[in-house]
Amino acid sequence: MSTTSSGIRFDSVTVAYDGNVVLDALDLTVGPGEVMALLGPSGSGKTTALRAVAGFVRPASGRVFLGDRDVTGLPPHRRGIGMVVQQYALFPHMRVADNVAFGLKARKTAKAEIRTRVAEALELTGMGAYARRHPRELSGGQQQRVAIARALAIRPDVLLLDEPLSALDAQLRSGMLAELARLHRELPDVSILYVTHDQVEALTLADRIAVMDRAKLRACGTPRELYRAPTDEFTASFVGGANLLPVTVGTGGVSFGDAEIKVDTGGAARGASATLCVRPHLVGLGDGPNRLTGTVGEIQWRGATHRLYVDVDGHRVMADVRELKAPPAFGESVSLHFSSEDAVLLPAGVSHD
Numbered sequence: 001m002s003t004t005s006s007g008i009r010f011d012s013v014t015v016a017y018d019g020n021v022v023l024d025a026l027d028l029t030v031g032p033g034e035v036m037a038l039l040g041p042s043g044s045g046k047t048t049a050l051r052a053v054a055g056f057v058r059p060a061s062g063r064v065f066l067g068d069r070d071v072t073g074l075p076p077h078r079r080g081i082g083m084v085v086q087q088y089a090l091f092p093h094m095r096v097a098d099n100v101a102f103g104l105k106a107r108k109t110a111k112a113e114i115r116t117r118v119a120e121a122l123e124l125t126g127m128g129a130y131a132r133r134h135p136r137e138l139s140g141g142q143q144q145r146v147a148i149a150r151a152l153a154i155r156p157d158v159l160l161l162d163e164p165l166s167a168l169d170a171q172l173r174s175g176m177l178a179e180l181a182r183l184h185r186e187l188p189d190v191s192i193l194y195v196t197h198d199q200v201e202a203l204t205l206a207d208r209i210a211v212m213d214r215a216k217l218r219a220c221g222t223p224r225e226l227y228r229a230p231t232d233e234f235t236a237s238f239v240g241g242a243n244l245l246p247v248t249v250g251t252g253g254v255s256f257g258d259a260e261i262k263v264d265t266g267g268a269a270r271g272a273s274a275t276l277c278v279r280p281h282l283v284g285l286g287d288g289p290n291r292l293t294g295t296v297g298e299i300q301w302r303g304a305t306h307r308l309y310v311d312v313d314g315h316r317v318m319a320d321v322r323e324l325k326a327p328p329a330f331g332e333s334v335s336l337h338f339s340s341e342d343a344v345l346l347p348a349g350v351s352h353d
Contacts, residue, residue, distance in 0.1 A: 006032035006067050006157040007191050008053055013062035015048050023048045024215040025062065032067075035184055035192040037202035039238065040212030046195045049212070050160050053193060055079050066158055077106070082151030083160040086167055089147065090135040096122070096146050097131040103154045121149040124186065126179070141172040145179065152187070161194045165201060177204050199240060203227070211235050227279075229344055236277045236346060243283065243317050245276040246348065254345065257313030261290045263343045273348040278338050280307065283319035285328075288337030292317060296332050310336060 008030040015023040023045040030036040038046035051057045052064055055076035063072045071079050082103075090099050097118050104114045122128045125145040135143055144164060151159060161180075165173045181204065184192065196202055202209050203223045210220045211234070219226060219235040230236035233244055247254035249272045253262040256276065268274055285308065294312035306327050308319045319336055328334050 006189060007034075007065075008036075008158060008193060009065040010049065010052070011063040011065065013049070013052055013059045013064060015045075015052060015057055016060045022215055023052065023059075026217055028210055028217060028220065030191050030193055032191055033188050034207045035194060035205055037194045037196055037206035037209045038212055039196060039199065039202045039209050040218075041197060041238070043214075044212035045215040046197075046212045047162060048215075050162055050193055050195045053079075053158070054081055054083055054160055079158075080154070080156055081158045081160055082154055082156035084144070084147045084151050084162065084164045086163045090143055090150075092135050094134070095131065096127065096133050096135070096138070099135070099146055100150045100153050103150060107154065117153045117155070118149075121153040122146075124152060124183065125149040139172070140168050141176055144168065144176060148180075148183070152183075157189070157191065159190050159192045161192065163196055164194075166196075166198070173201075177201060180205055199238070203240070209239065211238060213238075230277060230346065233275055233277075233346055236344075240279060241318075243276075243278045243280060244346075245278070245315060245317070247274050247276045247345075248272070249274055249345075253340075256292070257315075259290070259292050259312075261343070262340045263290075263345055264340070265345055268345065275346040275348050277344040277346050278342060280318040281305075281320040282342040283317065283321075283336050283338050285319060285321045285324075285334060285336060287335055290338050290340060290343070292336045293333065294336070296328050296330055296334055299327050299330070301327075308334070308336075310334060312336070 010026045010028045013023060013026045014021060026049055038049055040046045048057060052059055055074060059072060063070055066079060100118045100121055101114050104117055122131055125148050127145050127149055165176050168176060194205060206223060208220060208222055209226055211218045213234055219231050226235055226239045236242040236244060245256050247256045249265050249268045249270055251270060253260060254276060292312045294310040296308060297311045298309040300307040304323055305320045306324050310317045317336060
Protein backbone atom coordinates (compact mmCIF):
# COMPACT_ATOMS: atom_id res chain seq x y z
CA MET A 1 0.00 0.00 0.00
CA SER A 2 1.40 3.36 -0.95
CA THR A 3 1.92 5.90 1.79
CA THR A 4 0.87 8.70 -0.54
CA SER A 5 -2.63 7.21 -0.79
CA SER A 6 -3.21 6.57 2.89
CA GLY A 7 -5.25 8.86 5.09
CA ILE A 8 -8.33 10.98 4.39
CA ARG A 9 -8.74 14.75 4.50
CA PHE A 10 -11.94 16.78 4.26
CA ASP A 11 -11.12 20.34 3.27
CA SER A 12 -14.20 22.46 4.08
CA VAL A 13 -16.50 19.93 2.39
CA THR A 14 -20.12 21.02 1.97
CA VAL A 15 -22.85 18.84 0.48
CA ALA A 16 -26.33 20.14 -0.33
CA TYR A 17 -29.44 18.65 -1.91
CA ASP A 18 -31.86 21.12 -3.51
CA GLY A 19 -30.35 23.91 -1.45
CA ASN A 20 -30.61 21.95 1.82
CA VAL A 21 -27.17 21.65 3.43
CA VAL A 22 -26.63 18.10 4.74
CA LEU A 23 -22.89 18.47 5.41
CA ASP A 24 -21.64 21.87 6.42
CA ALA A 25 -18.00 22.87 5.74
CA LEU A 26 -16.44 19.74 7.23
CA ASP A 27 -12.74 19.98 8.07
CA LEU A 28 -11.40 16.66 9.31
CA THR A 29 -8.28 14.54 8.83
CA VAL A 30 -7.99 10.78 9.29
CA GLY A 31 -4.35 9.82 9.64
CA PRO A 32 -2.65 6.86 7.95
CA GLY A 33 -3.60 3.70 9.81
CA GLU A 34 -6.09 5.52 12.04
CA VAL A 35 -9.64 4.40 12.84
CA MET A 36 -11.93 7.42 12.91
CA ALA A 37 -15.53 6.94 13.98
CA LEU A 38 -18.16 9.36 12.73
CA LEU A 39 -20.70 9.30 15.54
CA GLY A 40 -24.05 11.06 15.54
CA PRO A 41 -27.82 10.69 15.31
CA SER A 42 -29.73 10.11 12.08
CA GLY A 43 -29.49 13.12 9.80
CA SER A 44 -26.29 14.42 11.38
CA GLY A 45 -24.27 14.23 8.15
CA LYS A 46 -22.02 11.29 9.01
CA THR A 47 -23.10 8.99 6.16
CA THR A 48 -22.98 11.89 3.71
CA ALA A 49 -19.35 12.48 4.73
CA LEU A 50 -18.52 8.84 4.07
CA ARG A 51 -20.29 8.90 0.71
CA ALA A 52 -18.29 11.98 -0.25
CA VAL A 53 -15.10 10.00 0.34
CA ALA A 54 -16.44 7.05 -1.64
CA GLY A 55 -17.39 9.30 -4.55
CA PHE A 56 -21.13 8.66 -4.39
CA VAL A 57 -21.91 12.33 -3.74
CA ARG A 58 -20.19 15.39 -5.16
CA PRO A 59 -19.47 18.27 -2.76
CA ALA A 60 -21.06 21.61 -3.53
CA SER A 61 -17.80 23.12 -2.28
CA GLY A 62 -14.57 21.96 -0.67
CA ARG A 63 -12.20 19.14 -1.55
CA VAL A 64 -11.69 15.51 -0.56
CA PHE A 65 -8.17 14.09 -0.41
CA LEU A 66 -6.90 10.52 -0.09
CA GLY A 67 -3.35 10.96 1.08
CA ASP A 68 -1.95 13.64 -1.22
CA ARG A 69 -4.44 12.94 -4.04
CA ASP A 70 -7.35 15.28 -4.66
CA VAL A 71 -10.11 12.78 -5.51
CA THR A 72 -13.04 15.20 -5.46
CA GLY A 73 -13.72 14.73 -9.16
CA LEU A 74 -12.81 11.05 -9.46
CA PRO A 75 -15.50 8.38 -9.92
CA PRO A 76 -15.76 5.73 -7.17
CA HIS A 77 -13.99 2.96 -9.10
CA ARG A 78 -10.85 5.07 -9.49
CA ARG A 79 -10.43 5.86 -5.80
CA GLY A 80 -9.16 2.46 -4.68
CA ILE A 81 -11.40 2.36 -1.62
CA GLY A 82 -12.88 -0.65 0.16
CA MET A 83 -16.41 -0.16 1.45
CA VAL A 84 -18.74 -2.22 3.64
CA VAL A 85 -22.38 -1.20 4.09
CA GLN A 86 -25.10 -2.19 6.54
CA GLN A 87 -26.89 -4.77 4.39
CA TYR A 88 -23.77 -6.64 3.17
CA ALA A 89 -24.75 -6.31 -0.54
CA LEU A 90 -23.50 -9.78 -1.44
CA PHE A 91 -24.51 -11.34 -4.75
CA PRO A 92 -26.85 -14.23 -3.79
CA HIS A 93 -26.12 -16.30 -6.89
CA MET A 94 -22.35 -16.20 -6.36
CA ARG A 95 -20.36 -18.36 -4.01
CA VAL A 96 -18.34 -16.69 -1.25
CA ALA A 97 -15.06 -16.83 -3.18
CA ASP A 98 -16.66 -15.25 -6.25
CA ASN A 99 -18.19 -12.48 -4.14
CA VAL A 100 -14.78 -11.70 -2.66
CA ALA A 101 -13.17 -11.79 -6.12
CA PHE A 102 -15.68 -9.41 -7.68
CA GLY A 103 -13.71 -6.19 -7.19
CA LEU A 104 -10.49 -7.82 -8.35
CA LYS A 105 -12.12 -9.09 -11.54
CA ALA A 106 -13.52 -5.62 -12.21
CA ARG A 107 -9.94 -4.33 -12.00
CA LYS A 108 -8.84 -7.05 -14.45
CA THR A 109 -6.44 -8.55 -11.94
CA ALA A 110 -4.59 -11.67 -13.13
CA LYS A 111 -6.35 -14.95 -12.27
CA ALA A 112 -3.47 -16.28 -10.18
CA GLU A 113 -3.34 -13.04 -8.20
CA ILE A 114 -7.11 -13.17 -7.66
CA ARG A 115 -6.86 -16.66 -6.16
CA THR A 116 -4.08 -15.55 -3.83
CA ARG A 117 -5.84 -12.40 -2.66
CA VAL A 118 -9.22 -14.09 -2.17
CA ALA A 119 -7.60 -16.78 -0.04
CA GLU A 120 -5.73 -14.14 2.00
CA ALA A 121 -8.85 -12.03 2.58
CA LEU A 122 -10.97 -15.02 3.61
CA GLU A 123 -8.31 -16.26 6.03
CA LEU A 124 -7.93 -12.78 7.47
CA THR A 125 -11.65 -12.64 8.23
CA GLY A 126 -11.89 -16.23 9.46
CA MET A 127 -13.95 -17.37 6.47
CA GLY A 128 -11.41 -19.57 4.68
CA ALA A 129 -13.52 -22.71 5.16
CA TYR A 130 -16.62 -21.14 3.58
CA ALA A 131 -15.29 -20.24 0.13
CA ARG A 132 -17.65 -22.62 -1.72
CA ARG A 133 -20.84 -21.64 0.10
CA HIS A 134 -23.54 -19.27 -1.09
CA PRO A 135 -24.58 -16.26 1.05
CA ARG A 136 -27.90 -17.93 1.95
CA GLU A 137 -25.93 -20.68 3.68
CA LEU A 138 -24.24 -18.21 6.04
CA SER A 139 -25.33 -16.43 9.21
CA GLY A 140 -25.62 -12.66 9.30
CA GLY A 141 -22.26 -12.31 11.00
CA GLN A 142 -20.61 -14.60 8.45
CA GLN A 143 -22.12 -12.63 5.57
CA GLN A 144 -20.72 -9.45 7.04
CA ARG A 145 -17.27 -11.05 7.28
CA VAL A 146 -17.50 -11.94 3.59
CA ALA A 147 -18.42 -8.34 2.78
CA ILE A 148 -15.37 -7.17 4.73
CA ALA A 149 -13.18 -9.75 2.97
CA ARG A 150 -14.39 -8.45 -0.41
CA ALA A 151 -13.47 -4.91 0.60
CA LEU A 152 -10.03 -6.01 1.81
CA ALA A 153 -9.24 -8.17 -1.23
CA ILE A 154 -8.45 -5.11 -3.36
CA ARG A 155 -5.89 -4.11 -0.69
CA PRO A 156 -7.28 -0.63 -0.14
CA ASP A 157 -5.44 2.14 1.66
CA VAL A 158 -8.80 3.35 2.94
CA LEU A 159 -11.68 1.24 4.29
CA LEU A 160 -15.13 2.77 4.70
CA LEU A 161 -17.58 1.09 7.08
CA ASP A 162 -21.16 2.39 6.99
CA GLU A 163 -22.95 1.08 10.12
CA PRO A 164 -21.73 -2.44 9.29
CA LEU A 165 -23.03 -4.04 12.49
CA SER A 166 -26.44 -2.44 12.86
CA ALA A 167 -28.27 -5.36 11.24
CA LEU A 168 -26.75 -7.89 13.66
CA ASP A 169 -28.11 -8.99 17.01
CA ALA A 170 -26.31 -7.98 20.21
CA GLN A 171 -24.22 -11.14 20.55
CA LEU A 172 -23.10 -11.13 16.92
CA ARG A 173 -22.35 -7.41 17.15
CA SER A 174 -20.07 -7.98 20.13
CA GLY A 175 -18.21 -10.73 18.29
CA MET A 176 -17.82 -8.63 15.15
CA LEU A 177 -16.48 -5.73 17.20
CA ALA A 178 -13.72 -8.02 18.44
CA GLU A 179 -13.05 -9.18 14.86
CA LEU A 180 -12.81 -5.62 13.56
CA ALA A 181 -10.43 -4.70 16.37
CA ARG A 182 -8.27 -7.69 15.43
CA LEU A 183 -8.34 -6.70 11.75
CA HIS A 184 -7.18 -3.24 12.67
CA ARG A 185 -4.20 -4.70 14.51
CA GLU A 186 -3.32 -6.92 11.54
CA LEU A 187 -3.76 -4.12 8.98
CA PRO A 188 -2.02 -1.20 10.71
CA ASP A 189 -1.55 0.82 7.50
CA VAL A 190 -5.23 0.92 6.48
CA SER A 191 -7.11 4.11 7.36
CA ILE A 192 -10.65 3.32 8.47
CA LEU A 193 -13.62 5.69 8.49
CA TYR A 194 -16.39 4.08 10.55
CA VAL A 195 -19.92 5.52 10.53
CA THR A 196 -22.11 4.61 13.50
CA HIS A 197 -24.76 5.92 15.84
CA ASP A 198 -23.72 3.38 18.48
CA GLN A 199 -21.57 4.79 21.27
CA VAL A 200 -20.16 1.40 22.27
CA GLU A 201 -18.90 0.70 18.75
CA ALA A 202 -17.22 4.09 18.57
CA LEU A 203 -15.66 3.86 22.03
CA THR A 204 -14.48 0.29 21.40
CA LEU A 205 -12.93 0.62 17.94
CA ALA A 206 -11.95 4.20 17.27
CA ASP A 207 -8.61 5.88 17.79
CA ARG A 208 -10.56 9.14 17.56
CA ILE A 209 -14.25 10.02 17.38
CA ALA A 210 -15.76 12.84 15.34
CA VAL A 211 -19.14 13.80 16.81
CA MET A 212 -21.62 15.04 14.20
CA ASP A 213 -24.89 16.91 14.73
CA ARG A 214 -27.15 18.76 12.29
CA ALA A 215 -24.65 18.58 9.41
CA LYS A 216 -21.78 19.96 11.48
CA LEU A 217 -18.75 18.60 13.29
CA ARG A 218 -19.28 19.27 17.00
CA ALA A 219 -16.17 17.75 18.54
CA CYS A 220 -13.27 15.49 17.69
CA GLY A 221 -10.89 13.67 20.02
CA THR A 222 -9.88 10.35 21.50
CA PRO A 223 -12.64 8.32 23.16
CA ARG A 224 -11.06 9.04 26.55
CA GLU A 225 -10.93 12.79 25.87
CA LEU A 226 -14.54 13.03 24.75
CA TYR A 227 -15.79 10.81 27.55
CA ARG A 228 -13.85 12.34 30.41
CA ALA A 229 -13.67 15.96 29.28
CA PRO A 230 -16.48 16.75 26.81
CA THR A 231 -16.56 20.29 25.47
CA ASP A 232 -20.32 20.80 25.20
CA GLU A 233 -23.65 19.35 26.30
CA PHE A 234 -24.38 17.52 23.06
CA THR A 235 -21.05 15.68 23.08
CA ALA A 236 -21.42 14.85 26.78
CA SER A 237 -24.89 13.37 26.28
CA PHE A 238 -24.12 11.51 23.05
CA VAL A 239 -20.77 9.99 24.02
CA GLY A 240 -21.55 7.73 26.95
CA GLY A 241 -24.61 9.41 28.45
CA ALA A 242 -24.42 11.96 31.25
CA ASN A 243 -26.18 13.86 33.98
CA LEU A 244 -26.30 17.50 32.86
CA LEU A 245 -27.22 19.70 35.78
CA PRO A 246 -27.86 23.47 35.52
CA VAL A 247 -25.65 25.21 38.08
CA THR A 248 -24.52 28.67 39.12
CA VAL A 249 -20.81 29.37 39.57
CA GLY A 250 -19.77 30.41 43.06
CA THR A 251 -16.50 30.66 44.97
CA GLY A 252 -14.65 27.35 44.81
CA GLY A 253 -17.56 25.52 43.28
CA VAL A 254 -21.13 25.73 42.04
CA SER A 255 -24.64 25.64 43.43
CA PHE A 256 -27.34 23.28 42.26
CA GLY A 257 -30.64 24.08 43.93
CA ASP A 258 -29.87 24.07 47.65
CA ALA A 259 -26.73 21.97 47.24
CA GLU A 260 -23.23 23.42 47.16
CA ILE A 261 -20.89 21.39 44.98
CA LYS A 262 -17.12 21.62 45.02
CA VAL A 263 -15.72 21.46 41.52
CA ASP A 264 -13.01 23.09 39.41
CA THR A 265 -14.74 26.10 37.86
CA GLY A 266 -11.91 26.73 35.41
CA GLY A 267 -11.93 30.48 35.99
CA ALA A 268 -15.64 30.89 35.18
CA ALA A 269 -17.07 34.16 36.46
CA ARG A 270 -18.90 34.06 39.78
CA GLY A 271 -22.65 34.14 39.26
CA ALA A 272 -22.41 32.72 35.72
CA SER A 273 -24.73 29.95 34.61
CA ALA A 274 -23.10 26.67 33.63
CA THR A 275 -23.82 22.96 33.21
CA LEU A 276 -22.30 20.30 35.43
CA CYS A 277 -21.58 16.98 33.70
CA VAL A 278 -21.36 13.81 35.81
CA ARG A 279 -21.38 10.29 34.37
CA PRO A 280 -24.03 8.00 35.95
CA HIS A 281 -21.55 5.29 36.96
CA LEU A 282 -19.61 7.88 38.98
CA VAL A 283 -22.63 8.75 41.10
CA GLY A 284 -22.84 6.77 44.36
CA LEU A 285 -25.78 5.95 46.60
CA GLY A 286 -25.62 7.18 50.23
CA ASP A 287 -23.76 9.93 52.05
CA GLY A 288 -20.53 11.32 50.64
CA PRO A 289 -18.97 14.41 49.08
CA ASN A 290 -21.15 16.69 46.95
CA ARG A 291 -24.32 15.22 48.43
CA LEU A 292 -27.64 15.51 46.60
CA THR A 293 -30.97 14.49 48.11
CA GLY A 294 -34.03 13.49 46.11
CA THR A 295 -36.78 10.93 45.63
CA VAL A 296 -36.60 7.76 43.57
CA GLY A 297 -38.64 8.05 40.38
CA GLU A 298 -37.63 4.83 38.62
CA ILE A 299 -35.35 1.83 39.10
CA GLN A 300 -34.01 -0.35 36.28
CA TRP A 301 -32.22 -3.63 36.94
CA ARG A 302 -29.43 -4.09 34.40
CA GLY A 303 -27.84 -7.29 35.60
CA ALA A 304 -24.60 -6.18 37.25
CA THR A 305 -26.04 -2.78 38.15
CA HIS A 306 -29.21 -0.96 39.09
CA ARG A 307 -29.88 2.36 37.41
CA LEU A 308 -31.65 4.79 39.71
CA TYR A 309 -33.53 7.80 38.39
CA VAL A 310 -33.76 10.29 41.23
CA ASP A 311 -35.73 13.54 41.21
CA VAL A 312 -33.51 16.26 42.70
CA ASP A 313 -35.08 19.73 42.75
CA GLY A 314 -37.10 18.93 39.63
CA HIS A 315 -34.17 17.46 37.71
CA ARG A 316 -33.67 13.77 36.98
CA VAL A 317 -30.29 12.46 38.15
CA MET A 318 -29.12 9.02 37.02
CA ALA A 319 -26.96 6.77 39.17
CA ASP A 320 -25.59 3.39 38.07
CA VAL A 321 -24.76 1.44 41.23
CA ARG A 322 -23.69 -2.15 41.76
CA GLU A 323 -26.58 -4.56 41.92
CA LEU A 324 -28.47 -3.86 45.13
CA LYS A 325 -29.84 -6.68 47.27
CA ALA A 326 -32.48 -4.30 48.61
CA PRO A 327 -32.97 -1.41 46.16
CA PRO A 328 -34.84 1.66 47.41
CA ALA A 329 -38.58 1.88 46.75
CA PHE A 330 -40.34 4.19 44.33
CA GLY A 331 -40.83 7.58 46.01
CA GLU A 332 -38.26 6.87 48.72
CA SER A 333 -35.91 9.69 49.73
CA VAL A 334 -32.26 8.88 48.98
CA SER A 335 -28.88 10.62 48.99
CA LEU A 336 -26.47 10.59 46.07
CA HIS A 337 -22.86 11.73 45.96
CA PHE A 338 -19.92 12.07 43.58
CA SER A 339 -16.29 13.13 43.67
CA SER A 340 -15.29 16.63 42.60
CA GLU A 341 -12.71 15.10 40.24
CA ASP A 342 -15.46 13.20 38.42
CA ALA A 343 -17.47 16.30 37.48
CA VAL A 344 -16.81 18.55 34.47
CA LEU A 345 -18.13 22.10 34.15
CA LEU A 346 -19.50 22.96 30.69
CA PRO A 347 -20.78 26.24 29.22
CA ALA A 348 -24.52 26.56 29.70
CA GLY A 349 -26.98 26.61 26.85
CA VAL A 350 -24.58 25.83 24.01
CA SER A 351 -26.48 26.34 20.79
CA HIS A 352 -26.61 23.58 18.17
CA ASP A 353 -27.67 25.96 15.43
